[in-house]
Amino acid sequence: MAEAHSAVAFSFTVTHEGWDVNFDREVLNLVWQSGIRSWKKRLARFQNSVHNGVYPGHLWSLWVLMSVVIGVHFSGRQVPYDLVAKVMPYMRGQNLTWQIVACGLISLAVWLAVIFTLRYILKLLLMYKGWMYEARGRGRSVSMPTKLWLVFVKIFSGWNTPRLYSFQGSLPRLPLPSLNDTMTRYLRSVRPLLDDENYERMVRLAAEFEEGIGVKLQRYLWLKSWWSTNYVSDWWEEYVYLRGRSPLMINSNFYGIDAILMHPTKIQAARAASAINSCLNYRRLVERQELEPILIQGLVPLCSWQYERIFNTVRTPGIETDKIQHWSDANHIIVYHKGRYFKVLIYRGRILKPCEIQIQIQQILDDKSEPLPGEEKLAALTAINRVDWAKARQNFFSKGINKLSLDIIEKAAFIVALDDVPYEYDESDPSKLDQYGRVLLHGKGYDRWFDKSFTLCIGSNGRLGFNSEHSWGDAAVMSHLWELVVTDDAFYSNRADAAVVGHLGEYMILDDIDQRYDEEGNCTGTPELTPPPPVRLQWEIKFDSQIAIDNAVIEAQKLIDDVDLRIYVHNHYGKGFVKLCRLSPDAYIQMALQLAYYRDAGKFSLTYEASMTRLFREGRTETVRPCTVESSAWVKSMDNKNCSVEERVKLLRIACERHQVGYQDAMCGKGIDRHLFCLYVVSKYLEVDSPFLKEVLSEPWRLSTSQTPHGQTGRMNLDKHPNCISAGGGFGPVADDGYGVSYIVAGEDLFFFHISHKKSSKQTDCHRFAINIERALADMKRLFEEYKLLNGTK
Structure with a gap:
């Protein structure tokens, strides 16, 4: 077997005739090349450290x-x-x-x-x-x-x-808001959610907290804000992510979807090879620090520390808390196909070309061997609650061949899943796109390694997607990588042969570009070497470990059966119309979601919108609360027949402006929820109870929303290539009786909405909510058209 052959790269024996030395020149050459690569990377890191x-x-x-x-x-x-x-x-x-x-x-x-x-x-x-x-x-x-x-x-x-x-x-440190400012903003944010009696009760609780234990908690937090680089990020990562014992699948991991309006090739091996090569080129940019930092308006930098852990990273389970492990390098990826795991080397003196990687992928697709006992559904262990997975990992994967194979998976650059089903999009059949999203969100429950930083998924018809673990970083960083992968499949430079071109390695769209695939759909180019063949991982799954895997499959299937997903494509109008209304597209969509939810549930609910705090060092996210006094006033006016068109437009503008201020406050370190979260952590360390913090932190986010960013690479020109944009991505619902809504402003005339809910909830239905979103957006457009007619404007 190949793995046995590589295990004896060098050996010697002593006989009566003298020394007998045996060595494998090919394997020793790989060792030599690995060492050379390692020293080159060390030198590059040293030079970058001096430069930075x-x-x-x-x-x-x-x-x-x-x-x-x-x-x-x-x-x-x-x-x-x-x-x-x-x-x-x-x-x-x-x-x-x-x-x-x-x-x-x-x-x-x-x-x-x-x-x-x-x-x-x-x-x-x-x-x-x-x-x-x-x-x-x-x-x-x-x-x-x-x-x-x-x-x-x-x-x-x-x-x-x-x-x-x-x-x-x-980059400056994240500032600590004053206690009074946070209390004032919090009470204002919950006013539309509470009746007069409950609001007065909350005002009293907030005053007691601010004048009592809050002073002491704020003092400790002030010390941490000066002592640490970021007073939020380490606690946020530890207590929100790593100490969470719930399954990662659906509850934490998120997914991203292909540019569904284009289909560059239907050959699975070719698309997989192209995407793998793009990811590896991106990894090289990150490792060499040649990827230019994102600058807002070309001037103000965003923090880049999350990029380090995109690759070679895994979240390992623990009984009480998980741990993020990151390795400085990895020269292989893991490919999963029909229940089998393959180790694939992707470096041979250089990164393998797409046409060379395609040979390796095709070898896997042509391999007719059967999965080893227990191998096919092994990854279901990563889909269940973290305690059970930690115990199984310790009992069955801590020694022998199982530990060796598990180490190879966890130390891989990333995982690739070659699915045996097509990823389909049909404008006349929305259910196909919904199924596409569900496959990426959870798959079969055992064909994604949910612990890895991300799993690259390829459908049998050549479409792409990914499933990403959340603790190592946020969706904006993964979206940066994904934008490059998607655009690489649309643009390809002959002069650079898919390598890094342009200023300091930033990918650029050139005038003399060809498609990345030939007329038959295979990767262009001629292999310059014979790529290393994939190697099957070996497992010894005994009776007890098989029972643990079977139980994990049952638990994962229960989670899958309880979640539903609807991907709504809104192509009636896009940000082009919103700009004519002189409103922020994000604020406009958030108001549409408020209107849709009010009509769906008959009430307002605490709403979460993710905003980044990367203007500060080691910043991650902050919460924007779109449900405000102003938004609720506008929503009620839309179903009030006595309210005029002018009044509705005025209220909508005020609501959007209020939302913009809230978003800006969150980005500038003046948010509410991260401050309250850290105060709660301090209270737990001091072993003091706060009725106010306990109630605030227990409030469910029944409407959890997030916008998928794009345009981060500077290479996406939607005017020339309007179809070259990802359809965004999504996540599972945060509350059992709530919705998870992710959206992307995809050009001038297109929005995508990814809506999820739990079937066990009688209050929610993602398909119904999608209809309400469509109705809300239509009513808002009609409102502005009527307003323009009344005012005689075009």
Whole structure:
């Protein structure tokens, strides 16, 4: 067998005739190449560390400064403050060499002082967030303070091109809101959800907390905010994700879907090879830090620390808490096909080309071997509650061949699942797209390794998707990768042969582009080498472990049977119409969701919208609360026959503006929920009870929403290629009697909504909710059309 052959790459024996040495040249060459690659990566990381450590300065400026100081000193003039003369008495001699050393030390000290001053000034500048609140496109110009701020940020951001982590040292800490501000915002957010009696009760609880134990909790949290890089992120990762004992499938993991409006190839092996190659190229950009950081308006950087864990990462189960494990490198991926696991090497002196990877994938598809006993449904263990999986992992996968195979899976760059069903989209049959989403959300319950950072899924007809674990990072980071994968299949440069092109490795769309596939749908190009053949993983699944797997399959199937998903494609209009209404597309959609939910449930509900806090170092997310006093007033006006069109439009504009302020507050560190969450954690550490915090943290999010971002790579031109955009992605419902809604603003005339609910709930129905969303969006368009007719505008 191949695995047995590779296990004896080198051996020797002693006989009566002398030494007998046996070695496998191919395997030793792989070892040699692996070592060379490892040292290259270490050197690249060291160079990147130096570059990032001195940014926004540059190392060449040190050599220039040294040359100037040495020139001035030996010309007979004094260096300012006569620093060289003051240092010379501490040298071992006064000769030429020691004078040069003294000049070098003075240059280094001055250079470092300037560099750190620049970094600190840039950090102070990035603390200013007033620019976010200044209206754009409303007839108002940017204020003079913001104009000056823009100029200074441009100056102090440096002239050399930033790398992925260049701005990390200059990003400010997440600010801690005052207790009074958070209480005020919280009470305002719950006002439309409570009647007068319950609202007054909540006001009393908030006042008692603010004047009592809240003062002590805030004091401890203030110390943490100054001591730690980010006072939220570590606790958020630990207590919200890693200590959660619920299954990852449906409850935590999210999925992403292909660009369904295009279908570049129907050959499964070719599409898989192309996507794998794109992921590996992206990984190289991240590892070399050649991926440019995302800059808002091309100027304000977002934190990039989450990118490190996209690849070579797994969440391992524990009895009380899980652990995120990340490896610096991996030269293989794992491919799952028809119940079998294959280790596939993807590096042979370089990243394998798509046409070479296609050979490996096709070998797997052509392999007719049967799964080993227990192998086919093994991954169901990753789909169940974390305690049971942790116990099974310890009992059955902690030694022998099972441990070896499990290590290979967990240390892989990522997982690839070659499904035996097609991923279909038919505009005339919405159920096919719904099934597409369900396959990506949970699959069969045992054909996704839910612990891995992500599983790349390929349908039998060549369409793509992914399932991603959530604890290592947020959807925006995974969307960045996915955007590159999707656009790679639409654009392909002959000159670069799918390699990195453009400034500092940023992928670019070139004029002379060809399709990535030939006329038959296979990957273009000619293999330059024979790719390493896939190797089957081996397992010894005994009776007890088989029982654990069977039980996991039953538990996973119960979860799958209880969830339903509807992907609604709204193609009646898109953000083009919304812009004509002079409203934010996100605020517009959130108001539509509020109207749809009110009509669906007959009441308002606590609503969650995810917003990022990556303007700050190690920032992740914050909650925007779209259900506000203003939004509820507008929603009620829509079904009030006595309310005029002008009044409804006025209320909608006010509601959207209020939502925008709430979104901006969340991005700027003025959110409500992360602050309250951290106060609750402190209270648990101090073993004190707070009725206010207990009630706040127990409130269910019956409407949980999120917008899928796009346009992060700078290569997606929807004017030229309107079909080249992912249909977004989704997640399961957060509350048992609630909805999970993800949406993407996909161009000028298209919205996608991914709506999930639990079938066990009698109050929710994702198909009914999709109809209510369609009706709400139609009513909002009709409202503005009537308003324009009344005012005589086009």
